[in-house]
Amino acid sequence: MTRVCVLGPSGRMGKAVIEAATATNLTISARVDLGDDMAAGLAASDVYIDFTTPVATRAAAALAFTRKLPAVVGTTGLGPDDEKALAALAEVAPIVVAANFSLGVNLLLGLARQAARILGPDWDAEVVETHHKNKRDAPSGTALAIARAIAAGHGSDYDTVKRHTRDGDVGPRPRGEIGVSTVRGGDVIGEHTATFFGAAERIELSHRATSRTIFAAGALRAAAWVVTQPPGRYDMQAVLGL
Ligand code: NAD
Numbered sequence: 001m002t003r004v005c006v007l008g009p010s011g012r013m014g015k016a017v018i019e020a021a022t023a024t025n026l027t028i029s030a031r032v033d034l035g036d037d038m039a040a041g042l043a044a045s046d047v048y049i050d051f052t053t054p055v056a057t058r059a060a061a062a063l064a065f066t067r068k069l070p071a072v073v074g075t076t077g078l079g080p081d082d083e084k085a086l087a088a089l090a091e092v093a094p095i096v097v098a099a100n101f102s103l104g105v106n107l108l109l110g111l112a113r114q115a116a117r118i119l120g121p122d123w124d125a126e127v128v129e130t131h132h133k134n135k136r137d138a139p140s141g142t143a144l145a146i147a148r149a150i151a152a153g154h155g156s157d158y159d160t161v162k163r164h165t166r167d168g169d170v171g172p173r174p175r176g177e178i179g180v181s182t183v184r185g186g187d188v189i190g191e192h193t194a195t196f197f198g199a200a201e202r203i204e205l206s207h208r209a210t211s212r213t214i215f216a217a218g219a220l221r222a223a224a225w226v227v228t229q230p231p232g233r234y235d236m237q238a239v240l241g242l
Helices: 012-021 038-043 054-067 080-092 103-119 141-154 213-226 236-240
Strands: 003-007 027-032 047-050 071-073 094-097 124-131 178-184 190-197 202-209 232-234
Touching: 003 012, 003 038, 012 027, 012 213, 027 038, 038 054, 047 054, 047 213, 054 071, 054 080, 071 080, 071 213, 080 094, 080 232, 094 213, 094 236, 103 141, 103 190, 103 202, 103 213, 103 236, 124 141, 141 178, 141 190, 213 236
Parallel strands: 003 027, 003 047, 047 071, 071 094, 094 232, 124 178
Antiparallel strands: 124 190, 190 202
């Protein structure tokens, strides 16, 4: 039985992972919340699942590095130092990093890329995301992944075409710009729509999550998969074989 350490077990996603694990042949060997002994929890496990904060993600990756421990990381809003810690871990252990573990969103990433490739930058691409009012990072990691998939479809560099805010006299929309807008409120688990605006027609690709179970089940599937892989960084599309 694969032993799983759950980071952030009292959080929204941590709770969902622990609940979903009962329907798998994975066993929860440790639960590490803020203030708990993370090193001990990791030492008792074959893989860890991380839905926490960027600071905790960095700390866990550094500890896991010394044990070459496989990881499944769903925390979003990661900065360059957090990414560096994950890159170091991926040198010695297999890790899955995904802003979204649902099958539907991972399919949507492929569809958005394909639509952008076929339609081209003359169709204005915009991504809108909605989440519950307690979400910390914006735009969501999923919205950024969708926007990056569109940029890949256009063959453009996302950092030079992205537009995350509009305020004041922003002027006409440049060709090839990719807009991402954020809505926050209530208890929305996660909604994403990529719209492609053509002349006199428009295409909308939408995903709506109505339960965190889909992310939890995906993360557990990734945990079972990742322990059989060689060191490296993988995404959820690799886990799902998309
Ligand atoms: P949350 O605030 O409900 O839970 C965060 C948990 O992390 C809490 O239990 C907190 O105590 C714990 N924590 C904080 N610092 C810690 C530390 N140093 N060590 C151990 N535990 C620590 O948040 P949430 O809604 O569960 O979301 C967590 C993260 O997962 C966010 O970044 C969110 O965007 C992301 N998320 C990803 C997906 C996905 O599919 N990849 C889905 C939903 C949420």
